[in-house]
Amino acid sequence: MPELPEVETVVRTLRPRIVGGMIAGVRLERPDILDPIGTDLPGHLRGRVITAVERRGKRIVITLDDCNRFYIHLGMTGRLTVEPINAPLQSHTHLILEVFVGSALADETVPERTTAGSRKIPSAKADPTEISSANSFHVRFRDPRRFGGIWWLGRETSPNDRMGPEPLSLRATQLARQLAKTRRAVKTALLDQTLIAGLGNIYVDESLFAAGVHPLTPANRLTTIQIAALNRAIKHILRKAILHRGSTLRDYRDANGESGGFQLRHKVYDRADQPCRACKAPIQRIVLGGRSTHFCPKCQGR
Numbered sequence: 246m247p248e249l250p251e252v253e254t255v256v257r258t259l260r261p262r263i264v265g266g267m268i269a270g271v272r273l274e275r276p277d278i279l280d281p282i283g284t285d286l287p288g289h290l291r292g293r294v295i296t297a298v299e300r301r302g303k304r305i306v307i308t309l310d311d312c313n314r315f316y317i318h319l320g321m322t323g324r325l326t327v328e329p330i331n332a333p334l335q336s337h338t339h340l341i342l343e344v345f346v347g348s349a350l351a352d353e354t355v356p357e358r359t360t361a362g363s364r365k366i367p368s369a370k371a372d373p374t375e376i377s378s379a380n381s382f383h384v385r386f387r388d389p390r391r392f393g394g395i396w397w398l399g400r401e402t403s404p405n406d407r408m409g410p411e412p413l414s415l416r417a418t419q420l421a422r423q424l425a426k427t428r429r430a431v432k433t434a435l436l437d438q439t440l441i442a443g444l445g446n447i448y449v450d451e452s453l454f455a456a457g458v459h460p461l462t463p464a465n466r467l468t469t470i471q472i473a474a475l476n477r478a479i480k481h482i483l484r485k486a487i488l489h490r491g492s493t494l495r496d497y498r499d500a501n502g503e504s505g506g507f508q509l510r511h512k513v514y515d516r517a518d519q520p521c522r523a524c525k526a527p528i529q530r531i532v533l534g535g536r537s538t539h540f541c542p543k544c545q546g547r
């Protein structure tokens with residue numbers, strides 16, 4: 246499942262391609278992936294200019310020039326990719342946005358920036374009759390297992406709904422406060438998006454290993470030293486994973502359709518029975534809350 250580094254990589258590869266682009270066409274193949282059901286997504290999007298693409302937790306939040314927002318969640322198998330209009334359509338493609346980038350932008354290899362550093366965007370009143378297919382491409386959302394979807398936020402609803410703080414800007418005192426709220430195993434607590442946003446199975450296992458914390462330790466029993474080590478480990482692992490463009494185990498691709506490379510650097514995740522990279526003890530795999538959990542019984546003593 247795409248986690249924070251994968252979603253961040255999708256956002257970073259998508260942003261330079263679509264910000265400033267006008268949505269010239271919308272095809273919603275599966276209205277049931279939309280929340281709230283019955284939202285007129287094509288009506289809301291057609292003719293609008295995309296002004297921002299950001300990540301919040303595992304959500305890809307897209308802002309339009311009329312200040313309306315929506316977000317896409319990739320779920321387990323979702324992909325959001327930029328493709329040529331004539332690329333063959335794969336099965337399970339649920340949403341297709343035809344994005345038109347004005348010729349002034351399309352011809353630039355380096356986006357023009359104003360003195361304030363903000364990206365120049367074409368007029369919201371771009372004339373649809375001027376659209377040429379040479380400057381258009383598709384953004385396609387494909388999700389075979391349909392755990393992902395599209396959430397319409399409008400102008401008022403916050404994309405932060407019931408979501409914990411971002412781990413990359415988390416302070417140790419904040420992490421301590423969040424973990425003190427629960428007696429659940431620290432592994433389970435860190436997967437809870439209402440406590441910390443964006444972490445999933447891979448990066449929690451890797452962070453707990455890097456911090457030397459056993460995954461079954463009750464969250465509210467961690468010492469101050471363990472919390473500090475865990476906070477450092479989470480940031481270090483996430484930053485390294487973003488640098489390597491995320492982990493591709495099966496489905497994950499960035500917006501350009503490319504795989505990540507961090508899976509080659511996992512120390513415990515998906516390495517059951519293989520020797521620990523630090524102490525050579527075999528990595529153990531247990532199932533915790535229905536999720537497989539990997540750890541080194543020697544390096545992560547209880």
Ligand SMILES: [Zn+2]
Nearest residue numbers: 521524541544
């Ligand atoms: Zn070890």
